[in-house]
Amino acid sequence: MTAFNMDPFDQLEPLLPQESAMGPVLEKAHDLRTEAARLTGACQAGVSRELARMLRSMNSYYSNKIEGEHTRPVEIEQAMAKVFSENREMARLQHLAVAHIETERWIYEQRMATADLYSGRALCAIHQHLFAQLDANDRIVRLHDVDGQVSEAVVVEPGQIRTRDVAVRRHIAPAWGALDALIQRWSSVYGHARRGEMQVIAAAAAHHRLMWIHPFCDGNGRTGRLHSLAVLQSLDLTAGLWSPLRGLARSGSAYAEKLSNADMPRMGDLDGRGQRSQRMLIEWIDFFVDVCRDQVRFMSHMLNLQAMQDRLGALLAHEEKVVKRGIRMEALRPLHYLFVSQGEIGRGDFASMTGMGERTATTLISKLLDAGLLVSDTPRGHVRFGIPLGALRFLFPSLWPEAEADAAAADR
Numbered sequence: 001m002t003a004f005n006m007d008p009f010d011q012l013e014p015l016l017p018q019e020s021a022m023g024p025v026l027e028k029a030h031d032l033r034t035e036a037a038r039l040t041g042a043c044q045a046g047v048s049r050e051l052a053r054m055l056r057s058m059n060s061y062y063s064n065k066i067e068g069e070h071t072r073p074v075e076i077e078q079a080m081a082k083v084f085s086e087n088r089e090m091a092r093l094q095h096l097a098v099a100h101i102e103t104e105r106w107i108y109e110q111r112m113a114t115a116d117l118y119s120g121r122a123l124c125a126i127h128q129h130l131f132a133q134l135d136a137n138d139r140i141v142r143l144h145d146v147d148g149q150v151s152e153a154v155v156v157e158p159g160q161i162r163t164r165d166v167a168v169r170r171h172i173a174p175a176w177g178a179l180d181a182l183i184q185r186w187s188s189v190y191g192h193a194r195r196g197e198m199q200v201i202a203a204a205a206a207h208h209r210l211m212w213i214h215p216f217c218d219g220n221g222r223t224g225r226l227h228s229l230a231v232l233q234s235l236d237l238t239a240g241l242w243s244p245l246r247g248l249a250r251s252g253s254a255y256a257e258k259l260s261n262a263d264m265p266r267m268g269d270l271d272g273r274g275q276r277s278q279r280m281l282i283e284w285i286d287f288f289v290d291v292c293r294d295q296v297r298f299m300s301h302m303l304n305l306q307a308m309q310d311r312l313g314a315l316l317a318h319e320e321k322v323v324k325r326g327i328r329m330e331a332l333r334p335l336h337y338l339f340v341s342q343g344e345i346g347r348g349d350f351a352s353m354t355g356m357g358e359r360t361a362t363t364l365i366s367k368l369l370d371a372g373l374l375v376s377d378t379p380r381g382h383v384r385f386g387i388p389l390g391a392l393r394f395l396f397p398s399l400w401p402e403a404e405a406d407a408a409a410a411d412r
Contacts, residue, residue, distance in 0.1 A: 013274030052240025060100035062249035073403035118191035128159025173214035247291035315394035
C-alpha cells in the first residue's frame with residue numbers, strides 16, 4: 001500500500017510540475033487545443049447534437065467497463081427505454097449507466113465556468129446528481145479499511161464527503177479529517193491555472209490528484225471522469241464530439257498503471273520539489289493528453305465529408321438489400337446534405353431532394369424517422385441527421401465496436 005504519514009497536505013504536492021519540466025506536454029496541449037477547435041468548426045449543429053447524445057451512452061458503457069462492471073450497449077439502449085433486466089445485478093448496472101448518461105447531459109447543460117468546477121461544491125454536485133438517481137439497494141458497497149480488510153457494507157450517500165478512513169487497492173486514502181483542507185488546496189491550484197495550455201495540463205493533473213484524495217466513500221472514479229469531461233467542455237475542447245473515456249477504457253491496463261505510478265513518492269532531488277514524484281505526474285499528464293489527442297484525431301477522421309457520403313451509401317445499400325425496411329438509396333442526397341450543410345431542414349425540402357413523388361417521399365421520411373436516421377422534435381417539425389446505434393458500424397466504424405457487434409447480431 002502507498003505510504004502515508006501524518007501530513008496529508010504535504011503529501012499532495014506537487015499539484016502541477018515545475019514549468020521548466022513541462023515543455024513537451026505543453027506542446028501536446030497546444031496541439032490538442034488546435035485540433036479540437038478544428039474539429040468543432042467542421043461539425044454542423046444538428047450532427048453535433050445527435051453525436052453528443054450517442055456519445056453519452058458510449059461514455060456510460062466505458063465508465064462501467066473501467067470499473068470492471070460490464071453492460072452491453074444493447075442493454076444500455078434498453079435501459080434508456082426503461083426496459084431493465086430481471087437479473088438484479090444487471091439491472092443495477094443498467095441503472096448506473098442511465099444515471100451516468102443523465103448526469104453527463106446535466107453537466108453539458110450547466111455550462112459551468114472552469115474555475116467553478118474546481119470546488120468541493122461542484123464535486124459534490126456531480127456525485128449527488130449521479131447517485132441520487134439510484135435507489136438505496138443500488139448504492140450498497142463494501143469498503144476496505146486501512147489494513148486492506150473488507151469492512152461492513154454501507155450505503156453510499158449522494159454528494160457526501162466521506163467521514164471514515166478507507167483504502168483502495170494499494171492506496172491508503174488520506175484521513176477523512178484532512179479532506180476539507182486537501183480539496184481546498186486542489187481547488188486553489190487548478191482553479192487558477194493560467195489560461196490556455198496550462199489549463200489542459202491542470203485538467204490532467206487534477207484527475208489524478210482527485211483520485212488520490214478519494215473524497216467519497218465510493219464513486220470517486222465515475223465522479224472524477226465526469227468532472228474531467230466537465231472541465232474539458234468548459235475549456236471549449238469537446239463540444240460533445242469526443243470523450244477521453246473511450247481512450248481511457250481502451251488503453252487496457254495503462255490507465256490504472258499511470259494513475260498508480262503518479263501515486264509514487266519523490267525519487268531523489270531531481271524529481272521535483274513535492275512529496276509525490278514529479279516525473280510520474282508528468283508521465284500521467286502526457287498519457288492523458290495523448291488519449292485526448294487520439295480521440296480528437298479519430299473523430300476528425302470519422303467526420304470526413306467524402307468518407308461519410310461513401311459510408312451513408314453503404315448503409316442505405318444494406319438497408320435496401322439486407323434489412324428491407326423500405327429505406328431507399330434516394331435518401332442519400334438529403335441525408336448527406338443534412339450532415340454537411342445544415343442543422344435541420346423542413347420535411348418538404350428533404351422530400352424534394354429525394355427526387356421522389358410526394359407520397360413516396362413522405363413514406364421514406366417516416367421510415368427514416370422510425371429507423372433513427374432522421375430525428376425530429378415534433379410530429380411535423382424539421383428533421384436532422386440521426387445516429388442510431390444500429391447504424392454505427394457504417395457511419396462511424398470502430399467508434400464503439402461493442403455496439404457494432406450488438407447491431408450485427410441483431411441483423412442475423
